[in-house]
Amino acid sequence: MVSSIMVSKIWGYFIVIGIIFGLISGNAIKINESILTSCKTSLDLIMQIFPVIALWLGIANIATKSGLLQKLSNSLTKLLGPLFPEIPKGHISLSYIASNIIANVFGLGSAATPFGLKAMSSLQELNSDKTKASRSMITFTTINTSGVTIVPTTIIALRIMYGSIDPTKTVVTTLIATSLATIAGLFFDYLFARRYHE
């Protein structure tokens, strides 16, 4: 996988460059301390995030089992139609895409992924060349990677943990930034789709 190789390389460079540069610049003691405190930091962090994820997955399961997620996605499919001109009306892939977007909007990353994978496999059924990404797939991953989030749950949880006086202060700024990113993404997607088509 592209990302695992890239992340692995970047991680390796971080450590090699960090330690060598630290030894040269005389920061060796700081690095020694940071390795030890990092372990404690990561354990503290995971112990704080864990209960929040546990709570959220429970709530999300109620939304899925009650059919709320499905119901919300039905109304969204009408809006999504024009963005995906290559998907026939009423095709199941639009429901999966809608469910994925809704789950992402509510900050339910873990619920979003299964829907996203289902969306991709049903888009692959429509794809004429199975070895290449279709236009609809790229539009979908563009929306997905630009992260349409209304409630950034992880960040709110982290801010509460750090004793913020207003943990949800960045909800509005995040919403504006993420909307602009998505709009820009769709614009570039449209532009490239036309250029690659010709």
Add this chain to the structure above:
Amino acid sequence: MSNYILPFMVLGIVLYGISKKVDLYDTFLEGSKESFKMIVTIFPNLLAMIVGVNILVESGFLEFLIHLLIPFLKVPIEVVSLAIMRPISGNATLALLNTIYTKYGVDHFYSLLGSTIQGCTDTTFYVIALYYGSIGIKKIRYALKTSLLADVVGICASLVICYLLFS
């Protein structure tokens, strides 16, 4: 107002569940149980990235590099690293955000900016690899280019909006 979003969402979901006669408690437990599996996957990632990132940050290398390249920059290195790392690793940026909160205080301007950058976009490389990998497509055409351009717009927008609203 933003304080009410979360409680109302939980209320809405639970009320809908009641109206559809879902076994609320068992359904909650069933979903909640999945968190163990998730944490087991997340923890080694988080540990590796926090250690790696902290070694690099503490070594002073990034400071050296950034001071060398952009002397007029007004944003601290952790925020610059956060912006650069955002599309590459979600866990690394979470670690950086952690560092920013600790160093400057959670309600400091840099923390608000970092939170916005973290939330404005997803981990592009991960999503692309996962989604196209799942259906065996290697020729992703303009997918990565489009997503990365959107990330750049999102990060720049975060910077401008936070300066306008918080500084």
